[in-house]
Amino acid sequence: MRRHLKILDFALASLQRRPFKNWAIIAVYAFTVAVVASVLFLTQSIRREAAQLFVGAPELTVQRMVGGRHVPIDIGVGETIAAFPSVVGVEPRFWGYTYDAVTESTITIMGAGPGMATIDLVEGRLPTRPTESAIGAGVAAMWGAEVGGEVILVDAATTGVLYEVVGTFESPSDILTNDLVVMTAEEAALFLGLPEGKATDLAVRVANDNEIDTIAAKVKRAFPDSRPITRSEVLRTYDAVFHWRSGMMLAVFSGGLIAFVILAWDKATGLSAEERREIGILKAVGWDTGDVLELKMWEGVVISSTSLILGLITAMVHVFVLGAPLLTPMLRGWSVLFPELHPTPHVDPYLLFAIGFLTVVPYVAATVAPSWKAAVTDPDEVVRG
Amino acid sequence: MSRARTFIVLGTLGLVVLGSLVGWTRYESRRWKRDDLPQLRALSSRLHLSDLALWTEARYTRHPSQADLFSAFQDSPGAPEHFPAGSIVSPSPVLTDPLSIVASGSGGRLRDAGSDGRRRAMPEERSPDVVAARGSSSGWAFTP
Amino acid sequence: MILHPGVLGLLIGSGLVVALMLAGAVIGVRVLSGWDPSSASEHQLALERRTYLVSVLVSVALWIEIGSALLFIHTVDDLHELFVGAMCATGSLNANPVGWWVLATKAAMVLLFPVWIALNRLDQRAGDYPVVRLKYALLLALTPIALADFVLQLRYFRGIEPDIITSCCGSLFSESSGKVTGDVVSLPAGLTFPTFAATSVIFLAALAWTLLSRHPASKIVVTFLSPLVLAVGLIAIVSFISVAYYELPTHHCPFDLFQAGNLYVGYPLVTSLVVAVVAAFLPGIFLPVARRTSLGGLITKSERTWLTLSIAAYSLFIAFAAWPLVFGNLAWELM
Numbered sequence: 001m002r003r004h005l006k007i008l009d010f011a012l013a014s015l016q017r018r019p020f021k022n023w024a025i026i027a028v029y030a031f032t033v034a035v036v037a038s039v040l041f042l043t044q045s046i047r048r049e050a051a052q053l054f055v056g057a058p059e060l061t062v063q064r065m066v067g068g069r070h071v072p073i074d075i076g077v078g079e080t081i082a083a084f085p086s087v088v089g090v091e092p093r094f095w096g097y098t099y100d101a102v103t104e105s106t107i108t109i110m111g112a113g114p115g116m117a118t119i120d121l122v123e124g125r126l127p128t129r130p131t132e133s134a135i136g137a138g139v140a141a142m143w144g145a146e147v148g149g150e151v152i153l154v155d156a157a158t159t160g161v162l163y164e165v166v167g168t169f170e171s172p173s174d175i176l177t178n179d180l181v182v183m184t185a186e187e188a189a190l191f192l193g194l195p196e197g198k199a200t201d202l203a204v205r206v207a208n209d210n211e212i213d214t215i216a217a218k219v220k221r222a223f224p225d226s227r228p229i230t231r232s233e234v235l236r237t238y239d240a241v242f243h244w245r246s247g248m249m250l251a252v253f254s255g256g257l258i259a260f261v262i263l264a265w266d267k268a269t270g271l272s273a274e275e276r277r278e279i280g281i282l283k284a285v286g287w288d289t290g291d292v293l294e295l296k297m298w299e300g301v302v303i304s305s306t307s308l309i310l311g312l313i314t315a316m317v318h319v320f321v322l323g324a325p326l327l328t329p330m331l332r333g334w335s336v337l338f339p340e341l342h343p344t345p346h347v348d349p350y351l352l353f354a355i356g357f358l359t360v361v362p363y364v365a366a367t368v369a370p371s372w373k374a375a376v377t378d379p380d381e382v383v384r385g
Numbered sequence: 386m387s388r389a390r391t392f393i394v395l396g397t398l399g400l401v402v403l404g405s406l407v408g409w410t411r412y413e414s415r416r417w418k419r420d421d422l423p424q425l426r427a428l429s430s431r432l433h434l435s436d437l438a439l440w441t442e443a444r445y446t447r448h449p450s451q452a453d454l455f456s457a458f459q460d461s462p463g464a465p466e467h468f469p470a471g472s473i474v475s476p477s478p479v480l481t482d483p484l485s486i487v488a489s490g491s492g493g494r495l496r497d498a499g500s501d502g503r504r505r506a507m508p509e510e511r512s513p514d515v516v517a518a519r520g521s522s523s524g525w526a527f528t529p
Numbered sequence: 530m531i532l533h534p535g536v537l538g539l540l541i542g543s544g545l546v547v548a549l550m551l552a553g554a555v556i557g558v559r560v561l562s563g564w565d566p567s568s569a570s571e572h573q574l575a576l577e578r579r580t581y582l583v584s585v586l587v588s589v590a591l592w593i594e595i596g597s598a599l600l601f602i603h604t605v606d607d608l609h610e611l612f613v614g615a616m617c618a619t620g621s622l623n624a625n626p627v628g629w630w631v632l633a634t635k636a637a638m639v640l641l642f643p644v645w646i647a648l649n650r651l652d653q654r655a656g657d658y659p660v661v662r663l664k665y666a667l668l669l670a671l672t673p674i675a676l677a678d679f680v681l682q683l684r685y686f687r688g689i690e691p692d693i694i695t696s697c698c699g700s701l702f703s704e705s706s707g708k709v710t711g712d713v714v715s716l717p718a719g720l721t722f723p724t725f726a727a728t729s730v731i732f733l734a735a736l737a738w739t740l741l742s743r744h745p746a747s748k749i750v751v752t753f754l755s756p757l758v759l760a761v762g763l764i765a766i767v768s769f770i771s772v773a774y775y776e777l778p779t780h781h782c783p784f785d786l787f788q789a790g791n792l793y794v795g796y797p798l799v800t801s802l803v804v805a806v807v808a809a810f811l812p813g814i815f816l817p818v819a820r821r822t823s824l825g826g827l828i829t830k831s832e833r834t835w836l837t838l839s840i841a842a843y844s845l846f847i848a849f850a851a852w853p854l855v856f857g858n859l860a861w862e863l864m
Contacts (some may be wrong), residue, residue: 056426345410
C-alpha cells in the first residue's frame with residue numbers, strides 16, 4: 001500500500017514538472033468528456049420527458065390518407081369507431097398551422113374540445129368563446145401579449161382575425177405548448193378552413209391499453225384509407241428521434257474523439273530528453289520495468305480521473321443549470337419559435353459509466369504502447385546519452 | 386507522500402461534488418415527476434397533444450409522430466429535403482417497419498378485386514414495365 | 530441500433546480489446562519463436578522486454594473486458610424499452626438470439642483473463658520466466674474468444690430491430706418452457722436450497738482447509754469445486770435468490786436483479802460469486818508448475834491471498850443471497 005502511494009506521489013511530482021503539457025492534455029480530455037456528456041445528458045433527459053409526457057396523449061389518432069397525404073377526415077367516421085367495443089370515446093381534433101409573415105414564424109393552431117376551461121399550467125383559462133384564445137409562452141413573448149391582451153392571426157382566407165387572449169401556458173409546459181395558439185374547436189375549424197363535417201384527425205380513447213393494437217387494426221379494416229397511429233408508436237417515434245440525434249451528434253463528434261486519441265498517443269510517445277533521463281535514472285537507482293509501468297499507469301489514472309470529473313461537472317452545469325446554450329443551435333434548425341430548454345435533470349449512473357467507457361477506454365488504449373516504450377528505456381543508454 | 390494525499394483529497398472532493406450533482410438531478414427529476422408531470426399529462430390529454438413543440442419549421446418536424454414516410458418530399462415530387470431539422474429528426478421507425486399494421490398505405494392483403502372489376506395488386510406484384518407505362522403522361526392539362 | 534451510446538461504447542471497447550489481444554498474440558508468437566532463457570544475447574533481452582508489453586496489453590484488455598461485461602448487461606437491460614413485449618434483458622437478448630452467445634463469450638473472457646494475469650504475475654516475479662510458454666499458449670487461446678466476442682457483438686447489435694415482438698423473461702424463465710432454463714426453474718426450491726447450502730458449506734470448508742494445511746490434495750479439491758460452485762450459485766440465483774428479492778413466487782428472471790428497482794443488487798451478487806470462483810480456481814492449476822524451484826515460494830505466498838480473497842468474496846455472496854431470505858417476506862413460503 002505504502003509502495004503504491006509512493007509511486008503515486010512520484011507520478012504527481014513528475015506530472016507537476018511539466019505543467020503546461022499535462023494541463024493541456026487535461027483541458028482537451030475534459031472538453032471531450034464534456035461534449036460527449038452534454039449531448040447524452042440533453043438528449044436522454046428530453047427523451048425521458050417525452051416518454052413520460054405522452055402517456056397522456058390519445059391512445060389512437062386516426063388520419064385519412066389521400067395520395068399519400070394526410071387530409072381532413074369525416075367526423076362521421078368517428079361515430080363508427082366510437083361504436084367499437086372498448087372505445088371510450090372519439091373526439092375530432094382540429095389543428096393546423098398558420099404562418100406569421102411579420103415574425104417569419106410558423107404557429108400551431110389547436111382546437112380545444114369541450115371540457116374543463118381552467119386547468120393547471122394555464123394562467124387564466126382555456127377559450128370558451130369563438131373570439132378567445134390561449135397562447136404558448138413563445139407566441140406570447142414574440143408578440144408581447146399577455147392575458148387580457150389581443151393577438152391578430154391570418155386565417156385560411158388570408159383575413160386577419162382578432163382574438164382576445166384569455167390564457168397563457170406556464171413555463172413548465174413550454175416543451176409542449178411553446179408555439180401553440182388554442183381556440184375553441186369550432187373556431188379552429190373555421191380559422192383553418194376545414195370543410196363542414198371534417199376534422200384534421202380523430203383522437204380515440206381506448207379503455208384497455210392491451211386492446212389499442214386490435215382497435216387500430218379494426219379501424220384500418222373498416223376504413224382502408226385511414227391511418228391509425230397508436231400511442232406506443234408516438235412514444236417509440238420520440239425514442240428513436242432522440243437516440244438517432246444523440247447518435248448523429250456523437251458520430252459528428254467522433255472526429256474530435258479520434259483527434260484527442262491521436263493527441264494523447266502523440267504526447268505519450270514523444271518523450272522529451274528530460275523525461276527519458278528521468279526514467280533512466282529511476283532504473284539506474286533500482287526501479288524495475290514493472291515499477292516504471294506502474295508509475296505510468298498512475299500518471300494515466302491522475303490525468304483520466306481529473307479530466308473525467310471536471311468534464312462531467314462541466315457537462316452537468318452546462319446542460320442542467322444553464323440549459324445547454326452551446327447545443328441549442330444544433331437542435332434548433334430553422335425553428336423560429338424554439339422553446340427555452342429546461343431539461344429536467346436526470347442522470348443515470350449507467351450513463352456516466354457509458355461516457356467513461358466512450359472516452360477513457362480509447363485514451364488508455366492509446367497510451368499503453370508508449371508507456372511500455374518508456375518503461376523499458378535502458379538506463380545505460382539514456383544516462384550516457 | 387504529501388502530493389499523493391493532496392491528490393486523493395482533491396479527487397475525493399471532486400467525486401463528492403459530482404455525487405451531489407447526481408443526487409441533485411435525482412431529486413429534481415423526482416420533483417418534476419411528482420409536481421409537474423401529472424399537470425403536463427393532464428394538459429396533453431385535455432388538448433390531445435401528441436408532439437413536442439421543438440421544431441416548428443415544417444409539418445413533419447413539428448409533428449414527427451403524425452407525419453408519413455415521405456412527408457419531407459411531398460412539397461413537390463422529387464423535391465429534396467431542405468430543412469435542417471430533417472437531418473436531425475429521423476423518420477419514425479414505425480413507418481419503415483413492414484410488419485406494422487398501420488404503416489402500409491395499401492392496407493395489405495385485406496382488399497380483393499373491387500366492385501369496379503379493377504385488379505388491385507399488392508405492391509410487390511406490380512411489374513416495373515406497368516409502372517413505366519403509367520408514367521408516360523402526355524403534356525399539360527391546361528395550356529394557354 | 531448502432532447509434533445508442535452504450536452500444537457505441539461497447540463496440541469501441543470490444544474493438545480495442547481485439548486490437549490489444551491481436552497485438553499481444555503477434556508479439557507473443559514472435560517472443561516464443563526466438564525464446565532462449567539460457568542466452569544472454571541482446572536479442573533475448575529485447576524479447577524479455579517485450580513480455581512486459583504483452584502483459585500490459587493484456588491487463589488493459591482485461592479491465593476493458595470487465596467494464597464491458599457490466600456495460601453489456603446494463604445496455605441490454607436498458608434496450609428492452611425499444612422492444613414491444615420485453616421487460617428486461619431477456620427480451621432484448623431474445624430479439625436476436627446471438628446475444629446469448631455474446632453473453633457467453635464475455636463470461637468466458639471474464640473467467641479466463643484473471644487466470645492469465647495470475648500466471649503472468651508469477652512468471653514475471655520469478656525472474657527466470659518459468660511458465661512463459663504456457664502463458665503464451667493461453668494467450669493464443671484467448672485471442673479467438675476476444676475476436677468472437679467482437680464479431681458476435683457486432684452481429685447482435687446490427688441484427689436487433691426495434692419493434693420486434695419478443696418473448697420476455699415470462700416465457701423463458703417460466704416453468705413450462707421446455708428449455709434448460711425452464712428445467713432449472715422447475716427444480717423446487719426445496720431441492721436447490723439444500724444443494725446450495727451444502728455446496729457453500731463444503732466450499733468454504735475446503736477453502737479453510739487449504740488455507741490452513743496447504744495440502745496439495747486440498748488445492749485440487751478446491752479447483753475442481755469452483756466450477757461446480759459457479760454453476761450451483763447461478764442456479765440458486767435463478768431458482769430462489771431472484772424470487773426472494775422480487776417477493777414474487779413465479780418470477781425467476783435473473784436480469785431484473787440488475788435493474789434500479791432492485792437497487793442493482795445483481796452486480797455485487799454476481800461479481801462476488803465470480804471473484805470467489807476465480808480465486809479458488811487458481812491454486813490447483815498451479816500445482817504442476819509449483820514444483821519449479823523459482824516459483825514455489827511465490828505461489829505459496831500468492832495462494833494465501835487468493836484463498837483469503839475467495840473466502841471473503843464468497844461470504845459476501847452468501848450475505849447478498851441470504852439477505853432477502855432472512856429479511857424478506859417470501860422466504861418461508863418457498864421452503
